[in-house]
Amino acid sequence: MAERGPDLRSGGEPEGAVEIHERQEAVGRDLRTEEMVFNMGPQHPATHGVLRVAVRTDGEHVRALQPHVGNIHRCAEKIGESLPYYQWIPYLDRMDYLAAICNEHVGCMAIERLGGIEVPERAEYIRVIVAEVQRILSHLMAIGVYGLDLGAFTPFLHQFRERERGMDLLDHISGGRLLYHYIRIGGVKRDLSQDWLDELDAWTSEVERRMPEYNTLLLHNRVFQERTFRVGIIDRDTGVRWGVTGPGLRAAGVDWDCRRDAPYSIYDRFDFEVPYGASDIGGVLGDCFQRHWIRVREIEESLKIIRQAREQMPEGPVMGRVPKGFKPPAGEVYIRGENPRGELACYMVSAGKSDKAWRARCRGPSFSNIACITEIAEGQLIADLVAIIGSLDIVLGEVDR
Amino acid sequence: MSESTDTPAAPPADPVTERALAVLQAAIPDGVVAYELTGGHPWIQVRAEDLRAACWLLRDHADTKLDCCHLISGVDWPDAGEGGELEVVYHLCSFELKPEPGYGQRALKNDPWVALKVRVPRDPGEVPTVMDIWTGADWHERETWDLVGVRFTGRRELRRILLPDDWPGHPLRKDWEYPASYHGVPIIPPEGY
Amino acid sequence: MQSLLDQLIESTSWLQGLPVGLVYAAGMVIACNLVLVYASALAGETVWLERRVSGRMQARIGPNRVGPQGLLQFLADGLKLLGKEDIVPKTADKPIFLIAPIIVFVGAFAAFAVVPFGHYLVAADMNVGIFLVLSLTSIEVVGIIMAGWASNSKWAILGAMREVAQMVSYELPLGLAALSIVVLAGTMNLSEIVYQQEGWFWNWYVFRGPFAFVAFFAFFVSALAALKRAPFDLPEAESELVAGFHTEYTGFRFAVFFLAEYAAMILFSMVTAILFLGGWSPGFDIDLSGPLSRWIGALILFGKTIALLFVMIWVRWTLPRFRIDRVMYLCYKVLLPVSVVCVVGMAIQVLLAMTVFGGRANAFGTWLMGGG
Numbered sequence: 001m002a003e004r005g006p007d008l009r010s011g012g013e014p015e016g017a018v019e020i021h022e023r024q025e026a027v028g029r030d031l032r033t034e035e036m037v038f039n040m041g042p043q044h045p046a047t048h049g050v051l052r053v054a055v056r057t058d059g060e061h062v063r064a065l066q067p068h069v070g071n072i073h074r075c076a077e078k079i080g081e082s083l084p085y086y087q088w089i090p091y092l093d094r095m096d097y098l099a100a101i102c103n104e105h106v107g108c109m110a111i112e113r114l115g116g117i118e119v120p121e122r123a124e125y126i127r128v129i130v131a132e133v134q135r136i137l138s139h140l141m142a143i144g145v146y147g148l149d150l151g152a153f154t155p156f157l158h159q160f161r162e163r164e165r166g167m168d169l170l171d172h173i174s175g176g177r178l179l180y181h182y183i184r185i186g187g188v189k190r191d192l193s194q195d196w197l198d199e200l201d202a203w204t205s206e207v208e209r210r211m212p213e214y215n216t217l218l219l220h221n222r223v224f225q226e227r228t229f230r231v232g233i234i235d236r237d238t239g240v241r242w243g244v245t246g247p248g249l250r251a252a253g254v255d256w257d258c259r260r261d262a263p264y265s266i267y268d269r270f271d272f273e274v275p276y277g278a279s280d281i282g283g284v285l286g287d288c289f290q291r292h293w294i295r296v297r298e299i300e301e302s303l304k305i306i307r308q309a310r311e312q313m314p315e316g317p318v319m320g321r322v323p324k325g326f327k328p329p330a331g332e333v334y335i336r337g338e339n340p341r342g343e344l345a346c347y348m349v350s351a352g353k354s355d356k357a358w359r360a361r362c363r364g365p366s367f368s369n370i371a372c373i374t375e376i377a378e379g380q381l382i383a384d385l386v387a388i389i390g391s392l393d394i395v396l397g398e399v400d401r
Numbered sequence: 402m403s404e405s406t407d408t409p410a411a412p413p414a415d416p417v418t419e420r421a422l423a424v425l426q427a428a429i430p431d432g433v434v435a436y437e438l439t440g441g442h443p444w445i446q447v448r449a450e451d452l453r454a455a456c457w458l459l460r461d462h463a464d465t466k467l468d469c470c471h472l473i474s475g476v477d478w479p480d481a482g483e484g485g486e487l488e489v490v491y492h493l494c495s496f497e498l499k500p501e502p503g504y505g506q507r508a509l510k511n512d513p514w515v516a517l518k519v520r521v522p523r524d525p526g527e528v529p530t531v532m533d534i535w536t537g538a539d540w541h542e543r544e545t546w547d548l549v550g551v552r553f554t555g556r557r558e559l560r561r562i563l564l565p566d567d568w569p570g571h572p573l574r575k576d577w578e579y580p581a582s583y584h585g586v587p588i589i590p591p592e593g594y
Numbered sequence: 595m596q597s598l599l600d601q602l603i604e605s606t607s608w609l610q611g612l613p614v615g616l617v618y619a620a621g622m623v624i625a626c627n628l629v630l631v632y633a634s635a636l637a638g639e640t641v642w643l644e645r646r647v648s649g650r651m652q653a654r655i656g657p658n659r660v661g662p663q664g665l666l667q668f669l670a671d672g673l674k675l676l677g678k679e680d681i682v683p684k685t686a687d688k689p690i691f692l693i694a695p696i697i698v699f700v701g702a703f704a705a706f707a708v709v710p711f712g713h714y715l716v717a718a719d720m721n722v723g724i725f726l727v728l729s730l731t732s733i734e735v736v737g738i739i740m741a742g743w744a745s746n747s748k749w750a751i752l753g754a755m756r757e758v759a760q761m762v763s764y765e766l767p768l769g770l771a772a773l774s775i776v777v778l779a780g781t782m783n784l785s786e787i788v789y790q791q792e793g794w795f796w797n798w799y800v801f802r803g804p805f806a807f808v809a810f811f812a813f814f815v816s817a818l819a820a821l822k823r824a825p826f827d828l829p830e831a832e833s834e835l836v837a838g839f840h841t842e843y844t845g846f847r848f849a850v851f852f853l854a855e856y857a858a859m860i861l862f863s864m865v866t867a868i869l870f871l872g873g874w875s876p877g878f879d880i881d882l883s884g885p886l887s888r889w890i891g892a893l894i895l896f897g898k899t900i901a902l903l904f905v906m907i908w909v910r911w912t913l914p915r916f917r918i919d920r921v922m923y924l925c926y927k928v929l930l931p932v933s934v935v936c937v938v939g940m941a942i943q944v945l946l947a948m949t950v951f952g953g954r955a956n957a958f959g960t961w962l963m964g965g966g
Contacts, residue, residue: 038748046834059755060918070563077548078572113441151824151915157652217912223825224914240468240496243537254496261499262512332442334492336471336512347474347490359573361474363492371540382752383917386834400563 035063038382042071046149046386049396051370053385060381067370069399076401080360085111085326086185088360093179095364096398098141099340101134101170104183106337107362109264110346111185113335115328118320123187124266125313129200130170130182131265132302132309136207137166138340139295139302142393146292147218149390150227155217162207169203172196185326187319197310204303211299219296225282228289232376232388235286242372245365246342247298248392250276251290258338265337270308272301288391295393298340327355341365341393364398414438417500417513421445424462425455434520441509444490444516449528452519456534459493459515467493467515470535473542475549477523479575485523487551491531492516521551530556548573622718626707633706637856638668640903644856647904648911671849678845683746686842690744695843695850697737702854705730705861710785712874712892713883723784724772727865728765731820731858735761738829738839741851745842753838756918757822757829763925764819770933771813774940775799775869778806778963784865788873795877796961800870803962805939810870812933814902817862819921821855824910828918863902864895871898 038055041047050071056064076095080088092107093100105127112119119127144159167177173190174180182189218224234244239252249256257274259267275297283289330352336345342365351358369392377385418438422445425433432451437443447455459467472492479485493515500513521528530553532539542553543562550571553559561568569580579590599621603609609617642657642665649656657664682691708723710716720726735758742754778799779787791797800810819826830838840851867873874882874891882891916924947963 036748044836060752070561070565073563075572081573147914151827152913153648154652154911157654161653218914221914223916226920227914227917241536243469243471243535243541249496256496258512264511331440332444334442334472334512334514334516336514343471345472345492347472347492349476359474359476361472363472367540367544368537371537375536381917381919383828383834383915 033058040385047389047396048145048394051389051394051396051399053373053389055382055385057382060383062377062380062382062385065374065377065385067373069367069370069396071400072396073400074397076362077360080357080362082356084355085115085328085357088357089184090179090181092362093181094397095362095401096339096341096344096366096395097178098395099134099138100179101130101182102138102337102339103344104181105131105265106335106339106344106346108183108185109337110333110335110348111328113333114331114348114350115185115323115326117186117322119187120317120320121314122191122316123318123320125309126188126192126318127183128265128267128270128309129192129306129313130173130180130188132306133166133169133200135302135340136299137163137170139299140166140207142295142340143214143218143292146390146393147224149386150224152218152221152224155214158210158217159214162203162210165203165206169196169199172199184319186322187317191318200306200310204306207299208303211296215296219281219293225289227383227387228287228292228391229283230287231380231384232288232391233284233286234372234376238372238375239286242375243368244342244372245368246339247291247294248342248369250274251278251294252286253277258336258343262336264335267305269312270305272304272308273297275301288387291391291393325355327353336363339365341395341398342369362401364401366392366394366396366398367401370394370399412439412509415443415510416504418443418445418515421459421465421467421515421517424458424464428458429454442516443510444518446518446520449519449521452517453529453531453534455517456491456531459517460534465515466495466498468497468535469494470531470538470541471514473531473538473545475545475551475573477549477574478520479523481520482522486520487523487526487528487549488518488520489528489545489551490516490518525552526550527552527554529554532556547571550574629706629711630703632711633703633857633860634853636860637853638672639665640856640860641671641852642667643900643903644907644910647907651908651911675849676846680845680847681842683842685746687744687746690740691842692847694737694741694744695847695854697740698734698854699737699850699857701730701733701737702857702861704733706857708784709861709864710788710868710873711864712895713888714785715888715892716785719783719785721781721783724776724782724787724865724869727784727861728769728772731861732761732765734854734858741843742839745839747842749836749841750839753829753835753841756835757839759918760822760826760828760921760925761820763922764816764929767812767925767929767933768816768820770930770937771809771816772869774805774809774933774936777937777940777944778802784868784873788868788875791872792875792882793879795872795875798870798872798875798877803940803943805936805943806870808932809936809940810866812929812936813869814866814905816925816929816933817866818906818909819925821858821862821906823859823906825913825916826921827910827915828921859903859906860899863899863906866902867895867898871902873898 035056035058038057039052040055041052042050047053052068052071054066054068055062074094076091079091089104089107092103096103140159140163144156147155170180171177173192173196174182234248234252236252236254239249239254253276255274255276258264260274275294278285278290279293281293328350330350332347332349334345334347336343344365345363347361348357349359373388373392377388380388415438422433422436422438425445425447429451432447432455434446434448436445459465470491471494474490476488476490478488494513504511504513519528528551530542532542540562542556543560545551546553546559547561547564548571560566570577579588582588599618603617646656646664657667660666660670682688705727707718708716708720708726738757739754742750775787776782779790781787791799795801799806801807822829830840840848843851874895876894882888944963947959951959951962
């Protein structure tokens with residue numbers, strides 16, 4: 001039965017599967033078997049936080065599963081309604097704590113659009129640079145932790161070395177290691193110094209130099225490929241239907257990246273590729289391997305963007321004019337931005353004459369991404385369930401908000 | 402929040418929303434209650450009873466192909482209508498139809514999504530589900546029920562998702578009051594609330 | 595051991611006055627204790643080795659505070675674990691839960707009795723040595739399924755299930771690969787097997803023909819799997835099963851599992867070195883059977899063991915984990931056929947050496963047939 005496992009997994013062809021079911025039923029007649037319900041999480045090494053997945057298993061096979069979220073709900077939307085706009089920004093950091101800058105970016109853009117605030121040119125470039133640094137950090141983490149989920153400990157710690165230096169970079173401009181509150185309404189908090197930019201250059205070339213090394217450890221590793229090929233397939237239809245976005249959707253063959261197709265900020269000024277579809281290394285469209293591969297490729301593209309932004313960056317102020325006691329007129333705004341994990345969207349409603357939002361709504365990409373595991377993980381092995389959750393790269397802070 | 406008027410001086414309308422409106426008006430002429438096509442956040446409001454028909458149309462019609470339900474948000478308007486209204490906003494987008502070239506350079510709205518709105522009386526606040534149209538709407542509907550208290554009808558298990566199952570009320574309603582305590586733990590509302 | 599004791603009795607006058615059986619018994623007890631202490635300390639140091647090596651591989655330092663270079667870290671860890679509360683889950687099957695670590699420990703350590711550490715340096719020089727090693731290590735499975743079952747935890751039972759499936763499967767290629775060496779050597783006595791490999795390094799069994807060479811890899815990979823070392827560490831895959839069969843164990847009972855695992859690692863490294871890599875033979879023609887030089891031989895075997903341990907550690911910290919179906923695939927579809935071919939091929943090789951190549955009459959025949 002064991003070697004027939006992959007047949008079951010690939011979903012389409014049931015020729016071996018029928019036979020297996022018959023055999024299992026035959027076993028069931030003679031031997032009393034029972035399905036077992038596991039609670040994977042909220043304290044489990046592979047659920048990336050406090051996700052609880054109730055799994056009904058038949059031996060090693062997952063028969064059904066139900067994710068339960070909300071364990072770290074921190075009322076981000078309620079807080080958004082209760083605090084003045086500018087005070088809400090730090091709470092956005094805490095949603096997706098591995099991509100805090102990207103969250104701030106989208107949140108600030110929404111508020112700026114609501115109040116008609118202009119952002120200086122230089123600030124836009126700085127925003128793009130730090131957001132792309134953040135994307136690389138987040139993807140490094142995602143790739144490393146994915147290795148950890150599959151039992152490879154070493155790549156994780158190697159990537160932490162680069163991540164550490166990248167976090168130092170952001171630390172130097174914002175004072176925070178993980179949660180920055182660097183992007184403000186109307187611009188950014190501090191200008192970038194020449195030293196910092198030199199440091200950035202050193203770091204980007206270091207990351208570029210190290211990536212092939214990490215790819216040898218994971219991407220081109222036969223064991224890694226065996227674990228991820230044809231596992232957890234999210235095809236185009238499933239992904240779009242469930243609202244999966246980001247690398248998960250691009251791995252399913254959808255050529256869509258908000259940065260290129262609906263350019264916010266100044267992303268339309270850069271020349272970069274959007275990796276999508278299946279890699280030429282192997283596997284099938286939409287499996288765990290492609291999601292991992294997309295992240296690896298996106299790191300390279302982010303490096304490109306950083307270099308271009310670094311060259312084009314003009315001089316000038318970094319903070320626009322924001323009226324004191326900022327009270328935007330009545331209206332609504334919907335902004336979405338490409339986070340490392342998918343599309344973060346911010347829907348803000350202002351009732352006017354108030355410094356607080358009437359409704360502050362955020363779409364966490366992980367929230368939609370994780371919802372689909374009920375469908376894609378059914379019938380797979382428990383080890384594959386871990387691989388799938390890891391490849392979706394969820395951050396529970398964002399799911400629960 | 403006003404009905405659009407076709408004065409020539411008006412700013413250009415959003416082509417994506419315009420197309421969606423045309424599709425809706427052709428099929429369910431009475432369904433569209435109000436719309437706005439210009440500005441940064443164009444929207445179309447439909448009647449609650451026509452919502453599902455409108456969603457099916459927008460998803461499957463060749464002109465719109467809005468195959469992804471990006472976000473469902475509930476907004477509480479306690480002063481609107483008689484006894485307040487709940488507004489549910491569906492932000493829909495399409496991964497199949499690419500916007501025409503040059504769309505991304507538009508100043509106010511450079512993102513090809515369509516906002517569909519529905520307004521229902523605050524009590525009972527019932528809106529038909531769209532979960533069978535976009536599977537991903539499942540969790541968004543649960544969240545909207547959980548936080549805003551919009552009752553989605555015709556779907557299975559409308560359970561709370563973020564808050565505990567026995568949490569009192571729906572916190573994003575404007576008249577929601579902090580409970581004095583939860584399971585014996587006193588709750589101190591934040592200052593200035 | 596017996597011969598060593600005989601020598602001792604001959605040379606010591608007051609021992610001759612005592613009954614022979616008593617001397618033998620006392621000698622055995624002392625020897626076994628020495629082996630136990632040696633193996634335990636070695637297991638502890640292997641933990642240290644693993645942590646330091648993995649530290650180096652992962653761009654960090656590893657334990658370096660307790661003792662020189664952190665060599666005594668295992669003592670500190672052991673003391674810490676001794677001080678921990680010994681928790682028995684309420685729903686656990688208490689007697690089985692308590693006895694399981696002991697069985698695992700016994701299974702791993704008892705086999706050291708027949709393993710020669712050097713010339714004559716063996717607690718029990720048995721003629722069924724390799725057979726006993728393989729059977730004693732399979733006792734471990736019993737302890738592990740007891741631990742998994744008695745914990746009454748779902749993760750533990752799943753880990754134990756995987757463990758049993760894996761270990762029972764890999765016993766087959768492991769045993770068959772060892773069997774091909776037994777065919778070549780014509781004996782199951784581990785000391786005897788080493789004697790046959792003395793001399794130059796081409797006398798090592800791993801180099802005696804293609805079948806032995808392949809059997810070496812089959813044996814080592816099967817040993818990795820039987821030891822549940824990464825990439826075969828599914829029974830205790832921390833990212834899947836939390837900690838597998840020892841999820842519910844705390845304090846010293848956990849330490850016992852831990853120690854047994856590392857002891858088994860050493861055991862298999864040592865057995866691999868003895869079966870394939872010439873044991874204490876340094877690889878060139880030198881006599882190491884003297885009373886002092888045998889300790890040099892012991893050091894050489896120790897070095898080979900460490901080298902194999904290093905490979906195990908290296909593999910563990912490099913590769914991701916296999917999936918259970920791939921593990922079974924590797925066992926039944928790759929290693930098992932390969933090791934069967936090794937046994938049959940080895941028998942043919944020995945037969946050919948006896949008939950075609952003139953058996954013991956010429957050097958090549960002797961080299962090809964070993965002791966068979």
